[in-house]
Every structure is written in structure tokens, then in C-alpha cells.
Amino acid sequence: MKIASRHLVAAFALLGLSGLAAPALAAGGAEHPPAQKWSFSGPFGTFDRAQLQRGFKVYREVCSSCHGLEKISFRNLSQPGGPGFTEGQVKTLAAEYKVKDGPNESGDMFERPGRPADRFPAPFPNAEAAKAANGGAVPPDFSVIAKARTYERGFPMWLIDIFTQYQEQGPDYIVALLNGYEVAPKGVTVEAGLHYNKYFPGNKIAMANPLVAVIDDNGKPNDPGFYTDGTPVTREQVARDLAAFLMWAAEPKLEERKHLGAKVMLWLLLLAGLLYFTKKRIWSRLEGAH
Amino acid sequence: MAEHHSSYVPKTGIERWIDARLPIIRLMHDSAVSYPVPRNLNYFWTFGGILMFMLVAQIVTGIVLVMHYTPHVDFAFASVEHIMRDVNYGWLLRYMHANGASMFFIAVYIHIFRGMYYGSYKAPRELLWILGVVIFLLMMATAFMGYVLPWGQMSFWGATVITNLFSAIPVIGDPIVTWLWGGYSVDNPTLNRFFSLHYLLPFMILGVVVLHVWALHHVGQNNPTGVEVKNVAKDTVPFTPFATVKDLFAMVCFMMVFGWFVFYHPNFLGHADNYIPADPLKTPAHIVPEWYFLPFYGILRAIPDKLGGVVAMFAAIAILAFLPWLDTSKVKSGKYRPTFKIFFWIFVVVSVLLGYTGSQPTDKVVLALGGRTILDMVGFAQILTVMYFAYFVIALPLLGLFEKPKAVPASIADSVLGDAKAAK
Incomplete structure (x- = not known):
């Protein structure tokens, strides 16, 4: 009996978790992104406020002309668990944007300065305009992109991931992609308007290397004072900061979730312990109990 | 138990x-307090309560969630x-x-395999088992x-992909699919009716669960020995506090x-892909169902013929009822059936491997020799x-005829007290 139960447990563990392979978004000849170290990984992970602020700067100055952030409001930037801007900073920042509003009393739409409650304005008025400006490809919105990108972990890594809590495929992929632009290998023709990237599925991506706006081809920053907090301006650093910011944008309640999780798990553990001994006590009343 | 009188x-x-x-x-007292349960139940019997x-x-x-969700193609993703x-x-x-949906399925698979190992579907529990299969089907639809x-x-x-399966039915297949969709493709009417049914079906599950529990409390629980209760005083314990505290701990x-x-x-x-808003013009590289459907998806794709695949997939679930x-x-x-045990574990492994084939691209090579493909994923799924x-149709019918089972204890009490003595 005891042995049978143990076998059942092992088999069910296997069965319950069979074939949980992640979708192969980054399949198709692309290399696996190297794993980065993230402050927000693990059960007690939190975002690095300064990193999120730097990442926001990268988004704003490099990405935002093509990629929207339509689910994020300016006010989110000052909420707990986020980049930690002050409400004053957010007000000033929002006012720098022009937001379409209306209709007013005379029935006309009008533009006004942004307010903290506004969402980030979309870079293009509609998908057709986005296509026309980008050679037929619509630049994806960035609100949940860090959770919408992954790569196949393969067996047995996906199984091990359950216990290590590795789940940063998205940010890892973003960092890799931004550092994955290369000269196409011999024999690979890259059509006009496409660019070779060793981490992109299929290797041909419509987006040109966006980080040239910050770092030149020799790896030197265009503006050494890009970061005001003294962080070195390297391609890896810029990519990591952006990826961290996008992870926060995709999962703004990550810190709240992990904090609550610790309390709930501790409480359940205590309850389980008490119930275990209660159960033992009650069952000990029986003759031949086990 | 049928002869159990209200206390x-x-x-x-x-x-x-x-x-x-x-x-x-x-009624509540009789079914949750004084209801007698076999005293030798192991922790696999706690999954009913967990479910x-x-x-x-x-x-x-x-x-x-429904208070905040909007069932419309333009707003659903944003409302989530x-x-x-x-x-x-x-x-x-x-x-x-x-995640609760996944946990629900983990628990139900453990519950089903427990029933299969200990023969909980056998007389007098056939209806109890069939009601369980109905719940399983409703769960999958939900x-x-x-x-x-x-x-x-x-x-x-x-x-x-899944609604298109019905187009495999001859003659009326395509009209059925149009009827299911409420149009000529998966669109807003489809989302709306799925939302409506997703709200309805759980309450139907609840209804069938009531019947399932009713049937259970009428015939009484099976137990690891498979021997029916002979003496309520010796073989059973009252549900409260014994089963209650054990179920709570497991829960x-x-x-x-x-x-x-x-x-x-x-x-x-x-799936990461589900954080990309639906786009009818862009097909994902791999369309994979949730993990709990994978074994059945593996069977579906194993059959080269579309109708055959659909029939095989539904048969794989329906056969449980028989x-x-x-x-x-x-x-x-199964504790007293040495040969059955072997086949049972092979069946468990086969089910897991079918799930694996369902998660993989069909043309993936499983076995190659000297650069020649001997077995691809479809071939592997066919064998499985x-x-x-x-x-179901060969091993179980024949095992009952040819297998020599081990001696079964005379009663539950005998088995428990015997174990206890042996341990000392």
C-alpha cells in the first residue's frame, strides 16, 4: 500500500505537469537568449526604482515614437511598486504630452496638456498609419510585451523552472534582441527593409537596431550624460534597464503579489502544521490507527 | 450507506x-458528520474535498471577475x-x-487515476463513476x-481550431460550425455565447456534483482494499472529526x-501568446491547447483523417464511461492485482506521453537512424x-479472466489491524 501510494504520487506529479512546454515564439532557428540577473526575480524580488526610471527614459526617448504604452497611465509611474516618481514629477511629465479630448460645447475635438489620469498617447492614430510609417509592419504595443514574449525552455528545464521560479523569459528575450543585431551570415539574404537579428524568430526583423539612437556602432554612447545617476551607458545596460521597465509595465503589481504571497504561504504553512498534529491526535483515538 | 440510519x-x-x-x-448532519467512511482511506481520497x-x-x-470584464472583441483584452x-x-x-483551472484539473486527474487504480468504478459505483465522467466533460467544456x-x-x-473540429461531421458539419460561431468565423457573437455558457456550465457542474455526492453517500466510499464495509462499527469512522480533519489538512x-x-x-x-491581443489575420507559429487537454489533442492529431481524429478524441473520453x-x-x-498494476502504470505513462506529443509540432522527429526518420511525432502519437x-478494450477485459489475484483481506478492519500488528 505505502509503496503503491508513493508510485502514485510520483506518477501524478509527472502526469500533472506533462507537456507544459511553452509556446515557441522564439523558435525557428533563433538562439536562446542568455539569462540575465534581475532584481525582481525570485520570491522576494523587487524592482530597482532607479533602473525603472532609467528604463522609462530609454522607452521615452528611443521607443515611444513607434511603440505605444496604451494600458499605462501617467499616474501609474508614481504608484507603489513602480519607478517611484513623485506625484509632482508625474504632473509635470504628463503636461509635456498633448492629449486629444472632447468634444467641447461647440462639438469640436481639441488638444490639451496631459494629466496624471491620462493614458500614454498612442504614437499613431490607427494601425494603418502605423503600417504606412513602418514599411507594412505594425510596431507592437509595449504594455504587456514582457509577458507576451518567450522562448522554448525544453525538457527538463521547464520542469526545473517550477522550483527555481524562473519566469523572466520575456525580459531576457528583450535584452537579447536589442543586442542581437549582427551582419547576416554568409548565404543568408536579408531583404530590403529587414534586419538580421540572431535572437529574433526567423532572424529577420523589420525594426532597425533602435539603440543606435543611444550607442553608436563602436559601442560608445552618443551622449555620455544620457544617464544622470552615473550608471555607465552601455548597450547591455540600456537594454536591461528598458527590459526591467517593460516588465514593470506588464506586471505593475509584481511586488504587491510577492509580498502578499509570503504572508499567505507562511499562514498556510502554520495552518497545515496545526492541522497535521490535530489530525494525528484525533486519529490516535483509534485502535491500530496509522 | 443504504442501511445507515440517521443519528x-x-x-x-x-x-x-x-x-x-x-x-x-x-441532512447535513447525516452527510457531513455521522456519515461513516472506511477507516483505511489514504490521502488519495482527499481529492474529492479538494475538488x-x-x-x-x-x-x-x-x-x-465578471463584474469587471467586458465580453466584446474590442474590449475583452483591455478589460482583463x-x-x-x-x-x-x-x-x-x-x-x-x-491557475485555479489548472489546479482543478491536476486534482481531477489524480481523482480519476485513483478511481482507476482502486477499481472505484465497479459495482455498485457505476453510476457514481459515470456522473464523474459527465463532470469531467463539463469541466473541459467550461x-x-x-x-x-x-x-x-x-x-x-x-x-x-476546436470549433472547426465539428466541420468534420459529414453533411451537417459546416452548418453546425456556422451555428456555433454565430457567423462565418470566430467573432463577437462567438465570444458572447462562450461567455454566457462559461457562466452557466459551472452551475451545471455543481448540479452533477450534488448527484455525484448523493450517489457516493448512498453506496459508500470504496477504499484501498476494495473490500466493502461489513461491520460499520469496526470498519468505519464517522466523517467528523476523522475525515474532516484529514481532508482539511490535505486541502x-x-x-x-x-x-x-x-x-x-x-x-x-x-501561454505567452495570450498576452498578444487576438488577431484574425495572424496565425501563431504553434497553436497549443492548455496542458490539461494535451493528451486528447495528441490523440486528435494522431489520426490522419479529420473525422477519424475527432471521433478518436471524443471516444478517448467516452470510453471512460464504459x-x-x-x-x-x-x-x-489494484493492490491485489499484480499484473493489472503493470498495465495500469503503463497506461499512466502512455497518457503522459500522449500529452507530450500533443505539445510538440507534428513533424518533429522522435527517432532517427542514419539521417532517416524512423518515427515522427504523429507516428509516436499513433502508437500511444x-x-x-x-x-480499455484488450487489457482490462482479458486481465479479469486470466490474472491470478492475491488474497484479499476478509474485512477492512482485518486489513488495518493486520497492518498495525505487522508494523509492531
Whole structure:
């Protein structure tokens, strides 16, 4: 009996978790992104406020002309668990944007300065305009992109991931992609308007290397004072900061979730312990109990 | 048990008044307090209670989620993100509901395999078992429609692939698909009816669960020996406090597994593609159903013919309902059936491997020799599909005739006290 139960447990563990392979978004000849170290990984992970602020700067100055952030409001930037801007900073920042509003009393739409409650304005008025400006490809919105990108972990890594809590495929992929632009290998023709990237599925991506706006081809920053907090301006650093910011944008309640999780798990553990001994006590009343 | 008489004695005037008019307290007392359970149940018998907890958790979180969700193709995805960002504890509700579906299936698979190992489907529990199969089917329909609601890429394409299966039915297939969709493709009418049904089906599950529990309390629980209760005083213990405290302990342990995923790995059991809004013009590279459908998806794709695949897939579930008559053995518990045990574990492994084939691209090479493909994923799935059905239609009928079972204990009490003596 005891042995049978143990076998059942092992088999069910296997069965319950069979074939949980992640979708192969980054399949198709692309290399696996190297794993980065993230402050927000693990059960007690939190975002690095300064990193999120730097990442926001990268988004704003490099990405935002093509990629929207339509689910994020300016006010989110000052909420707990986020980049930690002050409400004053957010007000000033929002006012720098022009937001379409209306209709007013005379029935006309009008533009006004942004307010903290506004969402980030979309870079293009509609998908057709986005296509026309980008050679037929619509630049994806960035609100949940860090959770919408992954790569196949393969067996047995996906199984091990359950216990290590590795789940940063998205940010890892973003960092890799931004550092994955290369000269196409011999024999690979890259059509006009496409660019070779060793981490992109299929290797041909419509987006040109966006980080040239910050770092030149020799790896030197265009503006050494890009970061005001003294962080070195390297391609890896810029990519990591952006990826961290996008992870926060995709999962703004990550810190709240992990904090609550610790309390709930501790409480359940205590309850389980008490119930275990209660159960033992009650069952000990029986003759031949086990 | 059929012969179990009510031991409820109303103590107060109010209780006596109610008991004379609607004996509902008596019913609760008889089914949750004095109900006798075999004293030798192991922890695999706690999953019924765990499943009840999961059903209630899904209904409660679901009802609150509906207060904030918008079933419209233009707003569904955004309303889910609104829940994640702007609703108080919305992230917790949504992650509990999404991971809760997976936990529900983990528990139900353990529950089903437990029944298969200990022969819980055999007389007099055939109807109890069949009601369970009905619940399983309803669960699958509910989970499938629930996955469509966030209106991500996998929602849309999963719905397209699965509803298209019905087009395999000759003559009336295409009209049926149009009728299911409410149009000529998966679109807003489809989302709306799936939402409506996703809200309805859990309550149908609840109804069948009531019948399932009723049937269970009428015939009494099976137990690891498979020997029926002979002497209520010696073989059983009252549900409260014995089973109650054991079930609670198991439930809390299960909740820790649930919590692990909800708080620390909330997207592990989902697909990254479902964070991309549905796009009817862009097909994802791999359309993969949720993990709990993978073995059946593997069977579906194993058959080269579309109609054949659909029939095989539904047959794989339907055949469970015939299990009570396919298994010819007089001995219930697998514990005393040495040859059955081997076949049972092969069946478990086959089911897991079928899930694996369902998760992989069909042209993936499984076995190659000298650069020549000997076995691809479809071929592998075909072998496994044959083994899956062979367990039901060949192994189980024949084992009962040819297998020499071990000696079965005379009673539950004998088995428990014998074990205890042997341990000393």
C-alpha cells in the first residue's frame, strides 16, 4: 500500500505537469537568449526604482515614437511598486504630452496638456498609419510585451523552472534582441527593409537596431550624460534597464503579489502544521490507527 | 450507506421545529458528520474535498471577475488588463481563476487515476463513476470556453481550431460550425455565447456534483482494499472529526501548491501568446491547447483523417464511461492485482506521453537512424493512441479472466489491524 501510494504520487506529479512546454515564439532557428540577473526575480524580488526610471527614459526617448504604452497611465509611474516618481514629477511629465479630448460645447475635438489620469498617447492614430510609417509592419504595443514574449525552455528545464521560479523569459528575450543585431551570415539574404537579428524568430526583423539612437556602432554612447545617476551607458545596460521597465509595465503589481504571497504561504504553512498534529491526535483515538 | 440510519437528535426547540418541517439540518448532519467512511482511506481520497473547494473557488472568483470584464472583441483584452491594473486585488482574482483551472484539473486527474487504480468504478459505483465522467466533460467544456474570454491570440486560435473540429461531421458539419460561431468565423457573437455558457456550465457542474455526492453517500466510499464495509462499527469512522480533519489538512497542503503558482509563477501554466491581443489575420507559429487537454489533442492529431481524429478524441473520453463493464475482474483494488498494476502504470505513462506529443509540432522527429526518420511525432502519437485504447478494450477485459489475484483481506478492519500488528 505505502509503496503503491508513493508510485502514485510520483506518477501524478509527472502526469500533472506533462507537456507544459511553452509556446515557441522564439523558435525557428533563433538562439536562446542568455539569462540575465534581475532584481525582481525570485520570491522576494523587487524592482530597482532607479533602473525603472532609467528604463522609462530609454522607452521615452528611443521607443515611444513607434511603440505605444496604451494600458499605462501617467499616474501609474508614481504608484507603489513602480519607478517611484513623485506625484509632482508625474504632473509635470504628463503636461509635456498633448492629449486629444472632447468634444467641447461647440462639438469640436481639441488638444490639451496631459494629466496624471491620462493614458500614454498612442504614437499613431490607427494601425494603418502605423503600417504606412513602418514599411507594412505594425510596431507592437509595449504594455504587456514582457509577458507576451518567450522562448522554448525544453525538457527538463521547464520542469526545473517550477522550483527555481524562473519566469523572466520575456525580459531576457528583450535584452537579447536589442543586442542581437549582427551582419547576416554568409548565404543568408536579408531583404530590403529587414534586419538580421540572431535572437529574433526567423532572424529577420523589420525594426532597425533602435539603440543606435543611444550607442553608436563602436559601442560608445552618443551622449555620455544620457544617464544622470552615473550608471555607465552601455548597450547591455540600456537594454536591461528598458527590459526591467517593460516588465514593470506588464506586471505593475509584481511586488504587491510577492509580498502578499509570503504572508499567505507562511499562514498556510502554520495552518497545515496545526492541522497535521490535530489530525494525528484525533486519529490516535483509534485502535491500530496509522 | 443504504442501511445507515440517521443519528441526528435535535437538541433545541428551534431545531425540533425545523426538523419536523424541513429536515435540512438532519441532512447535513447525516452527510457531513455521522456519515461513516472506511477507516483505511489514504490521502488519495482527499481529492474529492479538494475538488469541491476548487469548484467553489472558481465560482466565487469568477463571479467577481465578471463584474469587471467586458465580453466584446474590442474590449475583452483591455478589460482583463483593467482587472490586472485598476481593480483592487484584481490581479489576485484573475491569477487565482486562471491557475485555479489548472489546479482543478491536476486534482481531477489524480481523482480519476485513483478511481482507476482502486477499481472505484465497479459495482455498485457505476453510476457514481459515470456522473464523474459527465463532470469531467463539463469541466473541459467550461475550461475551453473560459480560455477564450481574455481574447488573446491563443484564445482566438484555440477557439478556431476546436470549433472547426465539428466541420468534420459529414453533411451537417459546416452548418453546425456556422451555428456555433454565430457567423462565418470566430467573432463577437462567438465570444458572447462562450461567455454566457462559461457562466452557466459551472452551475451545471455543481448540479452533477450534488448527484455525484448523493450517489457516493448512498453506496459508500470504496477504499484501498476494495473490500466493502461489513461491520460499520469496526470498519468505519464517522466523517467528523476523522475525515474532516484529514481532508482539511490535505486541502491546506494543496492550497500551498496553488499559492506557489498564483503568487510566484502566475503565468507558468498559461501561454505567452495570450498576452498578444487576438488577431484574425495572424496565425501563431504553434497553436497549443492548455496542458490539461494535451493528451486528447495528441490523440486528435494522431489520426490522419479529420473525422477519424475527432471521433478518436471524443471516444478517448467516452470510453471512460464504459470502464465498469470493460474491467472483468472480480477483485476491485489494484493492490491485489499484480499484473493489472503493470498495465495500469503503463497506461499512466502512455497518457503522459500522449500529452507530450500533443505539445510538440507534428513533424518533429522522435527517432532517427542514419539521417532517416524512423518515427515522427504523429507516428509516436499513433502508437500511444493504440496503447491507450488497448488498455480499455484488450487489457482490462482479458486481465479479469486470466490474472491470478492475491488474497484479499476478509474485512477492512482485518486489513488495518493486520497492518498495525505487522508494523509492531
